[in-house]
Amino acid sequence: MNVELFWHLLDQVLIRKGLIDYFEDSQLDIITTIDGNSLLNRNGSINNKDYSDHLPLKFRINI
Secondary structure: OOOOOOOOOOOOOOOOHHHHHHEOHHHOEEOOEEOOEEOEOOOOOEOOOOOOOOOOEEOOEOO
């Protein structure tokens, strides 16, 4: 069985090839809760009725 964990994520970080060595994979975070308010429905899908249909991302590039 082929499992593609990130295939269906719409939000992404685009980085030019010259900066990829400075990108820290471990520092990529998909924000699903803000101030105790979930941005997701109970079934885990994005709650686009009350919020955006994209989740915020937090990441680090050490340059």
